[in-house]
Amino acid sequence: MGSLKSDSVLVWMADRSSYVESTPGTVLRIKNPSKFAENNMGFKDQQGELIELKWESIFKLRPTLIEINHGRNPLKELMNNLEENYESSEISAFFDKVKVLSLHMADISADDLIKLLDKFSLLAAFSFAETRFTSDEWSRILTKLSTLHIRGIDISDNVMEQVAQHLNISLMKLSGNPGVDVKHFRNGIEFVTVTALVVQELFFTGETDAEQFLDVLPTSFPRLQTLIWDWNVVDPELSIDDRTKNIIAKLIDVNQKLNLSTFAIIAYTPSDDHKTAICETARLLTNSKLENVQLYQFASKGLSNGMSNFSLIVAGNNAKKSQRIDRNVYNRSINNSTNGKIAQIMR
Known part of the structure:
Protein backbone atom coordinates (compact mmCIF):
# COMPACT_ATOMS: atom_id res chain seq x y z
CA MET A 1 0.00 0.00 0.00
CA GLY A 2 1.42 3.37 -0.96
CA SER A 3 0.55 7.02 -1.42
CA LEU A 4 -3.09 7.86 -0.94
CA LYS A 5 -5.76 10.08 -2.44
CA SER A 6 -9.00 10.88 -0.68
CA ASP A 7 -11.06 8.30 -2.55
CA SER A 8 -8.51 5.71 -3.66
CA VAL A 9 -5.29 3.97 -2.70
CA LEU A 10 -2.30 2.80 -4.72
CA VAL A 11 -1.75 -0.92 -4.20
CA TRP A 12 0.81 -3.41 -5.43
CA MET A 13 -1.08 -6.68 -5.44
CA ALA A 14 0.93 -9.90 -5.52
CA ASP A 15 -0.12 -12.70 -7.83
CA ARG A 16 -1.35 -15.87 -6.20
CA SER A 17 1.24 -18.63 -6.22
CA SER A 18 -1.49 -21.26 -6.43
CA TYR A 19 -5.13 -21.24 -7.45
CA VAL A 20 -5.67 -24.71 -6.03
CA GLU A 21 -4.60 -24.26 -2.42
CA SER A 22 -6.70 -22.10 -0.13
CA THR A 23 -5.37 -18.71 0.95
CA PRO A 24 -4.78 -18.74 4.73
CA GLY A 25 -5.03 -14.97 5.10
CA THR A 26 -4.38 -11.55 3.63
CA VAL A 27 -1.10 -9.70 4.16
CA LEU A 28 -1.34 -5.91 4.15
CA ARG A 29 2.08 -4.31 3.60
CA ILE A 30 2.23 -0.59 4.26
CA LYS A 31 5.26 0.87 2.50
CA ASN A 32 6.43 3.66 0.24
CA PRO A 33 5.70 2.95 -3.47
CA SER A 34 9.44 3.05 -4.23
CA LYS A 35 9.69 -0.25 -2.32
CA PHE A 36 6.87 -2.01 -4.14
CA ALA A 37 7.70 -5.49 -5.50
CA GLU A 38 10.68 -5.78 -3.12
CA ASN A 39 11.10 -7.90 -0.02
CA ASN A 40 12.61 -6.56 3.20
CA MET A 41 16.12 -7.28 1.92
CA GLY A 42 15.58 -5.19 -1.21
CA PHE A 43 15.40 -8.16 -3.56
CA LYS A 44 12.67 -8.72 -6.12
CA ASP A 45 9.54 -10.17 -4.59
CA GLN A 46 6.97 -12.42 -6.22
CA GLN A 47 5.14 -11.32 -9.36
CA GLY A 48 2.30 -8.81 -9.09
CA GLU A 49 0.83 -5.64 -10.53
CA LEU A 50 0.31 -2.03 -9.52
CA ILE A 51 -3.33 -1.00 -9.32
CA GLU A 52 -5.42 1.82 -7.88
CA LEU A 53 -8.37 0.70 -5.79
CA LYS A 54 -11.31 2.53 -4.32
CA TRP A 55 -11.46 2.51 -0.55
CA GLU A 56 -14.71 0.58 -0.75
CA SER A 57 -12.79 -2.28 -2.38
CA ILE A 58 -10.02 -2.10 0.19
CA PHE A 59 -12.54 -2.35 3.01
CA LYS A 60 -13.81 -5.63 1.64
CA LEU A 61 -10.45 -7.12 2.54
CA ARG A 62 -9.82 -8.30 6.06
CA PRO A 63 -6.04 -8.44 6.64
CA THR A 64 -4.72 -11.07 9.03
CA LEU A 65 -1.12 -9.82 9.00
CA ILE A 66 0.08 -6.21 8.72
CA GLU A 67 3.66 -5.35 7.78
CA ILE A 68 4.94 -1.78 8.12
CA ASN A 69 8.23 -1.54 6.26
CA HIS A 70 10.97 0.96 5.38
CA GLY A 71 11.28 4.74 5.48
CA ARG A 72 8.88 7.41 4.23
CA ASN A 73 6.14 5.11 5.41
CA PRO A 74 2.56 6.25 4.69
CA LEU A 75 1.04 4.83 7.91
CA LYS A 76 0.23 8.28 9.30
CA GLU A 77 -1.51 9.29 6.08
CA LEU A 78 -3.40 6.00 6.03
CA MET A 79 -4.69 6.40 9.59
CA ASN A 80 -5.69 10.02 9.01
CA ASN A 81 -7.60 9.04 5.88
CA LEU A 82 -9.46 6.28 7.69
CA GLU A 83 -10.40 8.47 10.64
CA GLU A 84 -11.58 11.31 8.41
CA ASN A 85 -13.77 9.17 6.17
CA LEU A 103 7.74 -3.59 11.74
CA HIS A 104 10.91 -3.54 9.65
CA MET A 105 13.09 -0.43 9.29
CA ALA A 106 9.94 1.69 9.54
CA ASP A 107 10.32 5.38 10.38
CA ILE A 108 6.90 5.68 12.01
CA SER A 109 6.39 7.44 15.33
CA ALA A 110 5.35 5.72 18.54
CA ASP A 111 2.16 7.80 18.54
CA ASP A 112 1.18 6.59 15.06
CA LEU A 113 1.92 2.98 16.00
CA ILE A 114 -0.19 3.23 19.15
CA LYS A 115 -2.99 4.84 17.14
CA LEU A 116 -2.95 1.77 14.88
CA LEU A 117 -2.87 -0.61 17.85
CA ASP A 118 -5.93 1.18 19.24
CA LYS A 119 -7.89 -0.18 16.27
CA PHE A 120 -7.16 -3.82 17.14
CA SER A 121 -9.24 -5.94 19.48
CA LEU A 122 -6.69 -8.76 19.90
CA LEU A 123 -3.20 -9.44 18.60
CA ALA A 124 -1.44 -12.80 18.70
CA SER A 139 7.23 1.17 27.50
CA ARG A 140 4.18 2.91 26.04
CA ILE A 141 4.04 0.54 23.06
CA LEU A 142 4.43 -2.59 25.19
CA THR A 143 1.83 -1.35 27.66
CA LYS A 144 -0.61 -1.06 24.78
CA LEU A 145 0.36 -4.49 23.46
CA SER A 146 -0.36 -5.98 26.87
CA THR A 147 -4.00 -4.91 26.57
CA LEU A 148 -4.25 -6.90 23.32
CA HIS A 149 -3.27 -10.14 25.10
CA ILE A 150 -0.26 -10.72 22.85
CA ARG A 151 1.22 -14.22 23.15
CA GLY A 152 4.28 -14.11 20.90
CA ILE A 153 7.03 -11.59 20.18
CA ASP A 154 10.02 -11.43 17.82
CA ILE A 155 12.70 -9.28 19.50
CA SER A 156 15.65 -7.68 17.73
CA ASP A 157 16.70 -4.98 20.18
CA ASN A 158 17.67 -4.58 23.82
CA VAL A 159 14.20 -4.05 25.27
CA MET A 160 14.21 -7.21 27.35
CA GLU A 161 13.49 -5.47 30.66
CA GLN A 162 10.47 -3.67 29.22
CA VAL A 163 9.16 -6.88 27.66
CA ALA A 164 9.53 -8.74 30.95
CA GLN A 165 7.79 -5.92 32.79
CA HIS A 166 4.79 -5.48 30.50
CA LEU A 167 4.10 -8.77 28.69
CA ASN A 168 3.26 -12.34 29.66
CA ILE A 169 4.22 -14.12 26.47
CA SER A 170 4.45 -17.82 25.72
CA LEU A 171 6.54 -17.65 22.52
CA MET A 172 9.70 -15.60 22.01
CA LYS A 173 11.95 -15.31 18.98
CA LEU A 174 15.35 -13.61 19.05
CA SER A 175 16.26 -12.39 15.56
CA GLY A 176 16.97 -9.37 13.38
CA ASN A 177 19.24 -6.35 13.70
CA PRO A 178 20.85 -5.14 15.85
CA GLY A 179 20.14 -8.21 17.99
CA VAL A 180 19.72 -8.84 21.70
CA ASP A 181 22.83 -8.61 23.87
CA VAL A 182 23.57 -11.75 25.92
CA LYS A 183 24.43 -9.56 28.92
CA HIS A 184 20.72 -9.07 29.63
CA PHE A 185 20.37 -12.79 30.25
CA ARG A 186 23.61 -12.99 32.23
CA ASN A 187 22.25 -10.23 34.47
CA GLY A 188 19.48 -12.56 35.61
CA ILE A 189 16.40 -11.58 33.62
CA GLU A 190 13.67 -14.27 33.65
CA PHE A 191 10.73 -15.05 31.39
CA VAL A 192 8.73 -17.53 33.42
CA THR A 193 5.77 -17.62 31.01
CA VAL A 194 7.79 -18.45 27.86
CA THR A 195 7.33 -22.07 26.80
CA ALA A 196 8.68 -21.83 23.23
CA LEU A 197 11.91 -20.08 22.21
CA VAL A 198 13.44 -19.55 18.76
CA VAL A 199 17.05 -18.34 18.77
CA GLN A 200 18.08 -17.10 15.34
CA GLU A 201 20.37 -14.12 15.93
CA LEU A 202 22.10 -12.38 18.84
CA PHE A 203 24.02 -9.13 19.08
CA PHE A 204 27.64 -10.01 18.32
CA THR A 205 29.99 -9.16 21.18
CA GLY A 206 32.56 -11.93 20.78
CA GLU A 207 33.21 -15.52 19.79
CA THR A 208 31.43 -17.02 22.80
CA ASP A 209 28.00 -15.34 22.67
CA ALA A 210 26.24 -18.64 21.95
CA GLU A 211 28.00 -20.45 24.79
CA GLN A 212 27.26 -17.67 27.27
CA PHE A 213 23.60 -17.66 26.29
CA LEU A 214 23.24 -21.43 26.63
CA ASP A 215 24.86 -21.31 30.08
CA VAL A 216 22.06 -19.10 31.42
CA LEU A 217 19.18 -20.24 29.21
CA PRO A 218 17.65 -22.66 31.78
CA THR A 219 17.63 -19.87 34.38
CA SER A 220 16.18 -17.24 32.05
CA PHE A 221 13.49 -19.58 30.67
CA PRO A 222 12.71 -22.00 33.53
CA ARG A 223 9.45 -23.31 32.02
CA LEU A 224 10.66 -23.73 28.47
CA GLN A 225 9.22 -26.71 26.59
CA THR A 226 10.32 -26.07 23.00
CA LEU A 227 13.69 -24.76 21.76
CA ILE A 228 14.50 -24.06 18.10
CA TRP A 229 18.18 -23.24 17.65
CA ASP A 230 19.44 -21.66 14.41
CA TRP A 231 23.12 -22.50 13.98
CA ASN A 232 23.57 -19.03 12.49
CA VAL A 233 23.92 -17.87 16.11
CA VAL A 234 27.18 -19.84 16.21
CA ASP A 235 28.42 -19.63 12.63
CA PRO A 236 26.85 -19.12 9.18
CA GLU A 237 27.77 -22.69 8.22
CA LEU A 238 27.92 -25.85 10.31
CA SER A 239 31.19 -27.73 10.65
CA ILE A 240 32.40 -30.23 13.23
CA ASP A 241 35.17 -28.83 15.41
CA ASP A 242 35.84 -28.48 19.13
CA ARG A 243 33.59 -25.46 19.48
CA THR A 244 30.73 -27.21 17.70
CA LYS A 245 31.05 -30.23 19.97
CA ASN A 246 31.09 -27.96 23.02
CA ILE A 247 27.93 -26.15 21.92
CA ILE A 248 26.17 -29.44 21.13
CA ALA A 249 27.08 -30.60 24.64
CA LYS A 250 25.58 -27.40 26.07
CA LEU A 251 22.41 -27.86 24.00
CA ILE A 252 22.12 -31.41 25.33
CA ASP A 253 22.59 -30.07 28.86
CA VAL A 254 19.80 -27.52 28.31
CA ASN A 255 17.54 -30.33 27.10
CA GLN A 256 18.26 -32.39 30.18
CA LYS A 257 17.91 -29.56 32.70
CA LEU A 258 14.60 -28.34 31.28
CA ASN A 259 13.31 -31.73 30.12
CA LEU A 260 12.31 -30.19 26.79
CA SER A 261 9.46 -31.87 24.95
CA THR A 262 10.66 -30.59 21.55
CA PHE A 263 14.07 -29.49 20.29
CA ALA A 264 15.28 -28.48 16.82
CA ILE A 265 18.44 -27.30 15.08
CA ILE A 266 18.38 -25.49 11.73
CA ALA A 267 21.67 -25.13 9.85
CA TYR A 268 23.00 -23.96 6.50
CA ALA A 282 22.41 -35.86 14.69
CA ARG A 283 24.53 -38.83 15.79
CA LEU A 284 25.83 -36.94 18.83
CA LEU A 285 22.29 -35.99 19.82
CA THR A 286 21.14 -39.59 19.39
CA ASN A 287 23.99 -40.90 21.53
CA SER A 288 22.97 -38.47 24.28
CA LYS A 289 19.63 -40.33 24.52
CA LEU A 290 17.48 -37.59 23.03
CA GLU A 291 14.26 -39.17 21.83
CA ASN A 292 13.16 -39.53 18.21
CA VAL A 293 16.02 -37.65 16.56
CA GLN A 294 15.10 -37.00 12.92
CA LEU A 295 17.12 -35.34 10.18
CA TYR A 296 15.72 -33.54 7.13
CA GLN A 297 17.44 -31.74 4.26
CA PHE A 298 15.81 -29.29 1.88
CA ALA A 299 16.49 -26.60 -0.70
CA SER A 300 15.75 -22.91 -0.21
CA LYS A 301 13.74 -20.82 -2.64
CA GLY A 302 15.19 -20.67 -6.13
CA LEU A 303 17.06 -23.97 -6.01
CA SER A 304 16.01 -27.10 -7.84
CA ASN A 305 14.96 -30.31 -6.18
CA GLY A 306 17.98 -32.32 -5.12
CA MET A 307 20.08 -29.21 -4.42
CA ILE A 325 8.08 -27.67 13.33
CA ASP A 326 8.64 -30.00 10.38
CA ARG A 327 5.54 -28.69 8.62
CA ASN A 328 6.25 -24.99 9.21
CA VAL A 329 10.00 -24.98 8.59
CA TYR A 330 10.38 -27.77 6.08
CA ASN A 331 7.18 -27.92 4.06
CA ARG A 332 5.94 -24.32 4.18
CA SER A 333 8.82 -21.93 4.77
CA ILE A 334 11.11 -23.50 2.18
CA ASN A 335 10.13 -23.78 -1.47
CA ASN A 336 11.30 -26.60 -3.73
CA SER A 337 12.05 -28.92 -0.84
CA THR A 338 13.59 -32.28 -1.57
CA ASN A 339 11.64 -35.48 -1.17
CA GLY A 340 10.88 -35.62 2.49
CA LYS A 341 12.75 -37.02 5.39
CA ILE A 342 16.14 -38.44 4.48
CA ALA A 343 16.93 -40.16 7.75
CA GLN A 344 15.36 -41.15 11.02
CA ILE A 345 17.81 -41.94 13.77
CA MET A 346 16.36 -43.95 16.61
CA ARG A 347 18.12 -44.30 19.91
Whole structure:
Protein backbone atom coordinates (compact mmCIF):
# COMPACT_ATOMS: atom_id res chain seq x y z
CA MET A 1 0.00 0.00 0.00
CA GLY A 2 1.42 3.37 -0.96
CA SER A 3 0.55 7.02 -1.42
CA LEU A 4 -3.09 7.86 -0.94
CA LYS A 5 -5.76 10.08 -2.44
CA SER A 6 -9.00 10.88 -0.68
CA ASP A 7 -11.06 8.30 -2.55
CA SER A 8 -8.51 5.71 -3.66
CA VAL A 9 -5.29 3.97 -2.70
CA LEU A 10 -2.30 2.80 -4.72
CA VAL A 11 -1.75 -0.92 -4.20
CA TRP A 12 0.81 -3.41 -5.43
CA MET A 13 -1.08 -6.68 -5.44
CA ALA A 14 0.93 -9.90 -5.52
CA ASP A 15 -0.12 -12.70 -7.83
CA ARG A 16 -1.35 -15.87 -6.20
CA SER A 17 1.24 -18.63 -6.22
CA SER A 18 -1.49 -21.26 -6.43
CA TYR A 19 -5.13 -21.24 -7.45
CA VAL A 20 -5.67 -24.71 -6.03
CA GLU A 21 -4.60 -24.26 -2.42
CA SER A 22 -6.70 -22.10 -0.13
CA THR A 23 -5.37 -18.71 0.95
CA PRO A 24 -4.78 -18.74 4.73
CA GLY A 25 -5.03 -14.97 5.10
CA THR A 26 -4.38 -11.55 3.63
CA VAL A 27 -1.10 -9.70 4.16
CA LEU A 28 -1.34 -5.91 4.15
CA ARG A 29 2.08 -4.31 3.60
CA ILE A 30 2.23 -0.59 4.26
CA LYS A 31 5.26 0.87 2.50
CA ASN A 32 6.43 3.66 0.24
CA PRO A 33 5.70 2.95 -3.47
CA SER A 34 9.44 3.05 -4.23
CA LYS A 35 9.69 -0.25 -2.32
CA PHE A 36 6.87 -2.01 -4.14
CA ALA A 37 7.70 -5.49 -5.50
CA GLU A 38 10.68 -5.78 -3.12
CA ASN A 39 11.10 -7.90 -0.02
CA ASN A 40 12.61 -6.56 3.20
CA MET A 41 16.12 -7.28 1.92
CA GLY A 42 15.58 -5.19 -1.21
CA PHE A 43 15.40 -8.16 -3.56
CA LYS A 44 12.67 -8.72 -6.12
CA ASP A 45 9.54 -10.17 -4.59
CA GLN A 46 6.97 -12.42 -6.22
CA GLN A 47 5.14 -11.32 -9.36
CA GLY A 48 2.30 -8.81 -9.09
CA GLU A 49 0.83 -5.64 -10.53
CA LEU A 50 0.31 -2.03 -9.52
CA ILE A 51 -3.33 -1.00 -9.32
CA GLU A 52 -5.42 1.82 -7.88
CA LEU A 53 -8.37 0.70 -5.79
CA LYS A 54 -11.31 2.53 -4.32
CA TRP A 55 -11.46 2.51 -0.55
CA GLU A 56 -14.71 0.58 -0.75
CA SER A 57 -12.79 -2.28 -2.38
CA ILE A 58 -10.02 -2.10 0.19
CA PHE A 59 -12.54 -2.35 3.01
CA LYS A 60 -13.81 -5.63 1.64
CA LEU A 61 -10.45 -7.12 2.54
CA ARG A 62 -9.82 -8.30 6.06
CA PRO A 63 -6.04 -8.44 6.64
CA THR A 64 -4.72 -11.07 9.03
CA LEU A 65 -1.12 -9.82 9.00
CA ILE A 66 0.08 -6.21 8.72
CA GLU A 67 3.66 -5.35 7.78
CA ILE A 68 4.94 -1.78 8.12
CA ASN A 69 8.23 -1.54 6.26
CA HIS A 70 10.97 0.96 5.38
CA GLY A 71 11.28 4.74 5.48
CA ARG A 72 8.88 7.41 4.23
CA ASN A 73 6.14 5.11 5.41
CA PRO A 74 2.56 6.25 4.69
CA LEU A 75 1.04 4.83 7.91
CA LYS A 76 0.23 8.28 9.30
CA GLU A 77 -1.51 9.29 6.08
CA LEU A 78 -3.40 6.00 6.03
CA MET A 79 -4.69 6.40 9.59
CA ASN A 80 -5.69 10.02 9.01
CA ASN A 81 -7.60 9.04 5.88
CA LEU A 82 -9.46 6.28 7.69
CA GLU A 83 -10.40 8.47 10.64
CA GLU A 84 -11.58 11.31 8.41
CA ASN A 85 -13.77 9.17 6.17
CA TYR A 86 -15.00 6.20 8.18
CA GLU A 87 -16.79 5.49 11.42
CA SER A 88 -14.88 3.89 14.27
CA SER A 89 -16.99 0.75 13.94
CA GLU A 90 -16.05 0.42 10.25
CA ILE A 91 -12.35 0.85 10.99
CA SER A 92 -12.51 -1.70 13.79
CA ALA A 93 -14.26 -4.16 11.47
CA PHE A 94 -11.52 -3.70 8.85
CA PHE A 95 -8.82 -4.60 11.39
CA ASP A 96 -10.87 -7.22 13.21
CA LYS A 97 -8.99 -10.26 11.85
CA VAL A 98 -5.45 -8.91 12.30
CA LYS A 99 -3.40 -11.38 14.35
CA VAL A 100 0.20 -10.38 13.58
CA LEU A 101 1.88 -6.97 13.28
CA SER A 102 5.43 -6.63 11.93
CA LEU A 103 7.74 -3.59 11.74
CA HIS A 104 10.91 -3.54 9.65
CA MET A 105 13.09 -0.43 9.29
CA ALA A 106 9.94 1.69 9.54
CA ASP A 107 10.32 5.38 10.38
CA ILE A 108 6.90 5.68 12.01
CA SER A 109 6.39 7.44 15.33
CA ALA A 110 5.35 5.72 18.54
CA ASP A 111 2.16 7.80 18.54
CA ASP A 112 1.18 6.59 15.06
CA LEU A 113 1.92 2.98 16.00
CA ILE A 114 -0.19 3.23 19.15
CA LYS A 115 -2.99 4.84 17.14
CA LEU A 116 -2.95 1.77 14.88
CA LEU A 117 -2.87 -0.61 17.85
CA ASP A 118 -5.93 1.18 19.24
CA LYS A 119 -7.89 -0.18 16.27
CA PHE A 120 -7.16 -3.82 17.14
CA SER A 121 -9.24 -5.94 19.48
CA LEU A 122 -6.69 -8.76 19.90
CA LEU A 123 -3.20 -9.44 18.60
CA ALA A 124 -1.44 -12.80 18.70
CA ALA A 125 2.12 -11.76 17.81
CA PHE A 126 4.33 -8.70 17.31
CA SER A 127 7.63 -8.53 15.41
CA PHE A 128 10.11 -5.69 14.93
CA ALA A 129 13.58 -5.04 13.54
CA GLU A 130 15.70 -1.90 13.16
CA THR A 131 13.31 0.51 14.85
CA ARG A 132 14.29 3.75 16.60
CA PHE A 133 11.92 4.03 19.53
CA THR A 134 13.24 5.33 22.84
CA SER A 135 13.03 3.34 26.06
CA ASP A 136 10.04 5.41 27.21
CA GLU A 137 8.32 4.93 23.85
CA TRP A 138 8.86 1.19 24.08
CA SER A 139 7.23 1.17 27.50
CA ARG A 140 4.18 2.91 26.04
CA ILE A 141 4.04 0.54 23.06
CA LEU A 142 4.43 -2.59 25.19
CA THR A 143 1.83 -1.35 27.66
CA LYS A 144 -0.61 -1.06 24.78
CA LEU A 145 0.36 -4.49 23.46
CA SER A 146 -0.36 -5.98 26.87
CA THR A 147 -4.00 -4.91 26.57
CA LEU A 148 -4.25 -6.90 23.32
CA HIS A 149 -3.27 -10.14 25.10
CA ILE A 150 -0.26 -10.72 22.85
CA ARG A 151 1.22 -14.22 23.15
CA GLY A 152 4.28 -14.11 20.90
CA ILE A 153 7.03 -11.59 20.18
CA ASP A 154 10.02 -11.43 17.82
CA ILE A 155 12.70 -9.28 19.50
CA SER A 156 15.65 -7.68 17.73
CA ASP A 157 16.70 -4.98 20.18
CA ASN A 158 17.67 -4.58 23.82
CA VAL A 159 14.20 -4.05 25.27
CA MET A 160 14.21 -7.21 27.35
CA GLU A 161 13.49 -5.47 30.66
CA GLN A 162 10.47 -3.67 29.22
CA VAL A 163 9.16 -6.88 27.66
CA ALA A 164 9.53 -8.74 30.95
CA GLN A 165 7.79 -5.92 32.79
CA HIS A 166 4.79 -5.48 30.50
CA LEU A 167 4.10 -8.77 28.69
CA ASN A 168 3.26 -12.34 29.66
CA ILE A 169 4.22 -14.12 26.47
CA SER A 170 4.45 -17.82 25.72
CA LEU A 171 6.54 -17.65 22.52
CA MET A 172 9.70 -15.60 22.01
CA LYS A 173 11.95 -15.31 18.98
CA LEU A 174 15.35 -13.61 19.05
CA SER A 175 16.26 -12.39 15.56
CA GLY A 176 16.97 -9.37 13.38
CA ASN A 177 19.24 -6.35 13.70
CA PRO A 178 20.85 -5.14 15.85
CA GLY A 179 20.14 -8.21 17.99
CA VAL A 180 19.72 -8.84 21.70
CA ASP A 181 22.83 -8.61 23.87
CA VAL A 182 23.57 -11.75 25.92
CA LYS A 183 24.43 -9.56 28.92
CA HIS A 184 20.72 -9.07 29.63
CA PHE A 185 20.37 -12.79 30.25
CA ARG A 186 23.61 -12.99 32.23
CA ASN A 187 22.25 -10.23 34.47
CA GLY A 188 19.48 -12.56 35.61
CA ILE A 189 16.40 -11.58 33.62
CA GLU A 190 13.67 -14.27 33.65
CA PHE A 191 10.73 -15.05 31.39
CA VAL A 192 8.73 -17.53 33.42
CA THR A 193 5.77 -17.62 31.01
CA VAL A 194 7.79 -18.45 27.86
CA THR A 195 7.33 -22.07 26.80
CA ALA A 196 8.68 -21.83 23.23
CA LEU A 197 11.91 -20.08 22.21
CA VAL A 198 13.44 -19.55 18.76
CA VAL A 199 17.05 -18.34 18.77
CA GLN A 200 18.08 -17.10 15.34
CA GLU A 201 20.37 -14.12 15.93
CA LEU A 202 22.10 -12.38 18.84
CA PHE A 203 24.02 -9.13 19.08
CA PHE A 204 27.64 -10.01 18.32
CA THR A 205 29.99 -9.16 21.18
CA GLY A 206 32.56 -11.93 20.78
CA GLU A 207 33.21 -15.52 19.79
CA THR A 208 31.43 -17.02 22.80
CA ASP A 209 28.00 -15.34 22.67
CA ALA A 210 26.24 -18.64 21.95
CA GLU A 211 28.00 -20.45 24.79
CA GLN A 212 27.26 -17.67 27.27
CA PHE A 213 23.60 -17.66 26.29
CA LEU A 214 23.24 -21.43 26.63
CA ASP A 215 24.86 -21.31 30.08
CA VAL A 216 22.06 -19.10 31.42
CA LEU A 217 19.18 -20.24 29.21
CA PRO A 218 17.65 -22.66 31.78
CA THR A 219 17.63 -19.87 34.38
CA SER A 220 16.18 -17.24 32.05
CA PHE A 221 13.49 -19.58 30.67
CA PRO A 222 12.71 -22.00 33.53
CA ARG A 223 9.45 -23.31 32.02
CA LEU A 224 10.66 -23.73 28.47
CA GLN A 225 9.22 -26.71 26.59
CA THR A 226 10.32 -26.07 23.00
CA LEU A 227 13.69 -24.76 21.76
CA ILE A 228 14.50 -24.06 18.10
CA TRP A 229 18.18 -23.24 17.65
CA ASP A 230 19.44 -21.66 14.41
CA TRP A 231 23.12 -22.50 13.98
CA ASN A 232 23.57 -19.03 12.49
CA VAL A 233 23.92 -17.87 16.11
CA VAL A 234 27.18 -19.84 16.21
CA ASP A 235 28.42 -19.63 12.63
CA PRO A 236 26.85 -19.12 9.18
CA GLU A 237 27.77 -22.69 8.22
CA LEU A 238 27.92 -25.85 10.31
CA SER A 239 31.19 -27.73 10.65
CA ILE A 240 32.40 -30.23 13.23
CA ASP A 241 35.17 -28.83 15.41
CA ASP A 242 35.84 -28.48 19.13
CA ARG A 243 33.59 -25.46 19.48
CA THR A 244 30.73 -27.21 17.70
CA LYS A 245 31.05 -30.23 19.97
CA ASN A 246 31.09 -27.96 23.02
CA ILE A 247 27.93 -26.15 21.92
CA ILE A 248 26.17 -29.44 21.13
CA ALA A 249 27.08 -30.60 24.64
CA LYS A 250 25.58 -27.40 26.07
CA LEU A 251 22.41 -27.86 24.00
CA ILE A 252 22.12 -31.41 25.33
CA ASP A 253 22.59 -30.07 28.86
CA VAL A 254 19.80 -27.52 28.31
CA ASN A 255 17.54 -30.33 27.10
CA GLN A 256 18.26 -32.39 30.18
CA LYS A 257 17.91 -29.56 32.70
CA LEU A 258 14.60 -28.34 31.28
CA ASN A 259 13.31 -31.73 30.12
CA LEU A 260 12.31 -30.19 26.79
CA SER A 261 9.46 -31.87 24.95
CA THR A 262 10.66 -30.59 21.55
CA PHE A 263 14.07 -29.49 20.29
CA ALA A 264 15.28 -28.48 16.82
CA ILE A 265 18.44 -27.30 15.08
CA ILE A 266 18.38 -25.49 11.73
CA ALA A 267 21.67 -25.13 9.85
CA TYR A 268 23.00 -23.96 6.50
CA THR A 269 24.62 -27.02 4.92
CA PRO A 270 25.43 -26.25 1.26
CA SER A 271 28.30 -28.71 0.69
CA ASP A 272 29.01 -32.38 1.27
CA ASP A 273 31.27 -31.49 4.20
CA HIS A 274 28.44 -29.53 5.83
CA LYS A 275 26.02 -32.40 5.23
CA THR A 276 28.49 -34.76 6.88
CA ALA A 277 28.67 -32.34 9.82
CA ILE A 278 24.89 -32.26 10.29
CA CYS A 279 24.78 -36.07 10.21
CA GLU A 280 27.47 -36.15 12.90
CA THR A 281 25.47 -33.62 14.92
CA ALA A 282 22.41 -35.86 14.69
CA ARG A 283 24.53 -38.83 15.79
CA LEU A 284 25.83 -36.94 18.83
CA LEU A 285 22.29 -35.99 19.82
CA THR A 286 21.14 -39.59 19.39
CA ASN A 287 23.99 -40.90 21.53
CA SER A 288 22.97 -38.47 24.28
CA LYS A 289 19.63 -40.33 24.52
CA LEU A 290 17.48 -37.59 23.03
CA GLU A 291 14.26 -39.17 21.83
CA ASN A 292 13.16 -39.53 18.21
CA VAL A 293 16.02 -37.65 16.56
CA GLN A 294 15.10 -37.00 12.92
CA LEU A 295 17.12 -35.34 10.18
CA TYR A 296 15.72 -33.54 7.13
CA GLN A 297 17.44 -31.74 4.26
CA PHE A 298 15.81 -29.29 1.88
CA ALA A 299 16.49 -26.60 -0.70
CA SER A 300 15.75 -22.91 -0.21
CA LYS A 301 13.74 -20.82 -2.64
CA GLY A 302 15.19 -20.67 -6.13
CA LEU A 303 17.06 -23.97 -6.01
CA SER A 304 16.01 -27.10 -7.84
CA ASN A 305 14.96 -30.31 -6.18
CA GLY A 306 17.98 -32.32 -5.12
CA MET A 307 20.08 -29.21 -4.42
CA SER A 308 19.50 -29.16 -0.68
CA ASN A 309 21.37 -26.43 1.18
CA PHE A 310 19.67 -26.43 4.59
CA SER A 311 19.17 -29.10 7.23
CA LEU A 312 16.74 -29.53 10.09
CA ILE A 313 17.11 -31.80 13.10
CA VAL A 314 14.01 -32.37 15.22
CA ALA A 315 13.94 -34.36 18.45
CA GLY A 316 11.74 -34.86 21.48
CA ASN A 317 8.84 -36.80 22.92
CA ASN A 318 6.06 -34.50 21.70
CA ALA A 319 5.17 -35.84 18.27
CA LYS A 320 2.60 -33.13 17.51
CA LYS A 321 5.03 -30.27 18.18
CA SER A 322 7.77 -32.00 16.21
CA GLN A 323 5.44 -32.43 13.26
CA ARG A 324 4.44 -28.78 13.52
CA ILE A 325 8.08 -27.67 13.33
CA ASP A 326 8.64 -30.00 10.38
CA ARG A 327 5.54 -28.69 8.62
CA ASN A 328 6.25 -24.99 9.21
CA VAL A 329 10.00 -24.98 8.59
CA TYR A 330 10.38 -27.77 6.08
CA ASN A 331 7.18 -27.92 4.06
CA ARG A 332 5.94 -24.32 4.18
CA SER A 333 8.82 -21.93 4.77
CA ILE A 334 11.11 -23.50 2.18
CA ASN A 335 10.13 -23.78 -1.47
CA ASN A 336 11.30 -26.60 -3.73
CA SER A 337 12.05 -28.92 -0.84
CA THR A 338 13.59 -32.28 -1.57
CA ASN A 339 11.64 -35.48 -1.17
CA GLY A 340 10.88 -35.62 2.49
CA LYS A 341 12.75 -37.02 5.39
CA ILE A 342 16.14 -38.44 4.48
CA ALA A 343 16.93 -40.16 7.75
CA GLN A 344 15.36 -41.15 11.02
CA ILE A 345 17.81 -41.94 13.77
CA MET A 346 16.36 -43.95 16.61
CA ARG A 347 18.12 -44.30 19.91
